[in-house]
Structures are given as C-alpha cells and as structure tokens.
Amino acid sequence: MKTIVILTGAGISAESGIQTFRDSNGLWEGHDWRQVASPEGWAADQAMVLKFYNLRRAAIRDAQPNAGHLALVELEKYFQVFIITQNIDDLHERAGSRNILHLHGEIRKARSTSNPKLVYDLGDKDIEMGDLCEEGSQLRPHIVWFGEDVPLIHTAAGLCYDADLIAVVGTSMVVYPAAGLVNYAKKGTKLFMVDPNKPEYSFSRPVEYILEPASTGVPKLVGRLKEFV
Ligand code: APR
Numbered sequence: 001m002k003t004i005v006i007l008t009g010a011g012i013s014a015e016s017g018i019q020t021f022r023d024s025n026g027l028w029e030g031h032d033w034r035q036v037a038s039p040e041g042w043a044a045d046q047a048m049v050l051k052f053y054n055l056r057r058a059a060i061r062d063a064q065p066n067a068g069h070l071a072l073v074e075l076e077k078y079f080q081v082f083i084i085t086q087n088i089d090d091l092h093e094r095a096g097s098r099n100i101l102h103l104h105g106e107i108r109k110a111r112s113t114s115n116p117k118l119v120y121d122l123g124d125k126d127i128e129m130g131d132l133c134e135e136g137s138q139l140r141p142h143i144v145w146f147g148e149d150v151p152l153i154h155t156a157a158g159l160c161y162d163a164d165l166i167a168v169v170g171t172s173m174v175v176y177p178a179a180g181l182v183n184y185a186k187k188g189t190k191l192f193m194v195d196p197n198k199p200e201y202s203f204s205r206p207v208e209y210i211l212e213p214a215s216t217g218v219p220k221l222v223g224r225l226k227e228f229v
Contacts, residue, residue: 001080002164006072008085008092011195012214014089016063022172035147046138047129052140054126059106060089061124068169068194068214069095071222078126078229082163084156086178087173088143103160103178104113105140114202116151119225137216151175165228167192167221170214173201190228194221 010020021028028036033207035041038050042125075081080149083092083100088107092100107192112118112133119142131139144150160166160182168191173179184193191203194210194217210217 002228003080003082003159003162004075004165004167005159005163006075006081007160007166007168007171007178008083008087009169009171009173009178010087011172012068012085012218013063013066013087013089013091014017014170015066015068015213015215016089016111017113018060018087018089018091020170022174033146033209037143038147040144040147042140042145046140050127050129050141053107053143057122057124058089059124060091060107063089063091065091065095066215068218071096071218073097074222075225078226079165082159084159084178084181086175090152099150099203101156103144103150107140107141107143110139111142113137113140150177153181156181157184161186161188163193164226167189167194167225168193169218169221171199173199192221192224194218 014020030051042049054122069091081099083097085092085100085102086104088105090108091137096111110120110122110127112135114137115135118133127139133139160181163185166182166185166189191205191207192216193207195210197210198209210220
C-alpha cells in the first residue's frame with residue numbers, strides 16, 4: 001500500500017463554521033493573537049485566555065465535520081493515510097479518520113503549566129482558574145502558541161519524508177515550522193493542494209492545484225489520488 005500524507009489547516013474546517021485565522025483580518029474571533037495565543041498573553045491575563053478557549057471548545061463541540069473531512073476517510077481503503085493537521089478541533093476524528101497528528105495541539109486536552117508531560121483529556125469540559133495538575137500547577141490549554149516549540153514536528157517531518165503522495169488542504173502556508181514540512185518530501189513525491197485561494201508560498205516542486213473550497217475540492221482530490229493506488 002502506498003502512503004499518503006494530508007496536511008490540513010483552518011480552511012478544511014471553515015465550512016463547519018470554525019473561523020480561519022487569516023481570512024478575518026488577523027483577528028481570531030475578535031482577538032489579537034498576541035492576547036490569546038502567546039506565552040505573553042497567558043502571562044498577562046490567564047482568566048481571559050481560558051475563557052477564550054472555553055468558548056472555542058464549546059463552538060467546536062457544536063460543529064460537525066463537513067464533506068471535506070468526510071471525503072478523506074475513504075482514502076484509508078486504498079492507502080496508508082496520515083493526517084497532519086494544524087487544527088485544534090477534532091473534526092477529522094469525528095469524521096472517522098484514524099491516524100491524526102495534531103501539530104498545534106488539541107482543544108479537548110489540558111496540560112500542566114509546570115510539567116508539559118502532564119496532559120489530560122477534558123472532553124467538552126472548561127478549564128477554570130484553580131484547576132490544577134497532579135503536581136499542583138494551574139492547567140492551560142494543550143495548544144502550541146506562537147513562540148513555543150512544536151514537539152511533533154520531527155514525527156511530522158518523518159511522515160512527509162516517507163510519503164508517496166502529499167496533499168495540502170486549507171492552509172495559508174505562512175506559519176512555520178508547519179509550512180516547511182512539504183520540503184521533507186523526497187524528490188518525485190507528488191504534491192497536491194486544495195484551497196480556494198492559491199497561497200503565495202512557493203513550492204520547490206510542481207504542485208497540482210484544486211482551487212476550490214474543501215467541501216467540493218477534497219472529494220475531487222480523493223478521486224484524483226485514487227488514480228495512484
Ligand atoms: N476550503 C479550503 N480552504 C479554505 C476555505 C475552504 N472552505 N476557506 C478558506 N480556506 C483557506 C484560505 O484560503 C487560507 O489559505 O484556508 C487557509 C486558512 O489559512 P489560515 O487562516 O492562515 O490558517 P492556517 O494555515 O491553518 O494557520 C496556521 O496559524 O492561526 C495559527 O496556529 C494557528 O494552526 C494555525 C496556524
């Protein structure tokens with residue numbers, strides 16, 4: 001079986017009603033990213049940051065996978081599929097995909113502020129001020145903020161190196177190190193991209209573009225990928 005890596009970003013969840021970052025003037029649900037997605041923002045106002053992610057968790061709970069998430073599941077009949085997502089939602093899981101690596105963390109998990117190895121399943125629960133890890137430190141969202149390490153990047157790079165085919169769906173390719181992952185692909189690995197807007201990113205190899213939203217573009221992508229079984 002050939003191996004496919006699907007690299008997804010906020011665009012794949014846009015039609016599920018989850019706002020992308022850069023399509024909204026750099027404001028994320030009305031907030032500057034520095035306030036809600038950086039260690040400095042956390043240091044300045046922990047209660048506000050927790051509330052922001054509690055609201056997002058509730059919105060994601062109420063969202064449903066769309067035709068883009070659902071179409072990817074069929075690929076598993078024909079390929080070994082790895083989804084590397086920058087999204088913190090669980091819509092790939094709920095669609096039924098199996099191998100999902102969350103590069104930027106997961107909204108439904110919390111972690112200790114003192115010991116990053118202590119990660120807890122929250123489900124749909126909020127994190128409140130005073131919720132502590134077993135070592136007595138405040139819990140925070142299990143999310144990679146700007147300026148923080150991306151612990152899964154090496155695993156993701158290895159998956160890209162081993163891939164026979166790579167498809168990029170709904171990401172502006174401006175946030176590193178995620179945007180650099182395609183460069184780990186071996187020469188000759190075929191690259192595809194689904195996005196209604198062609199990103200400014202310059203790929204170092206030929207790319208086949210499907211310039212459509214995920215709900216129609218991903219089913220087309222899946223049809224095209226099946227030609228390589
Ligand atoms: N279908 C597919 N793609 C879409 C759709 C859609 N319906 N609507 C918008 N897009 C595309 C946009 O054209 C854009 O290229 O999705 C992309 C969204 O880009 P960003 O908002 O920059 O999201 P992303 O690339 O995932 O951001 C990367 O930055 O906000 C931080 O850490 C956060 O993981 C995130 C990272």
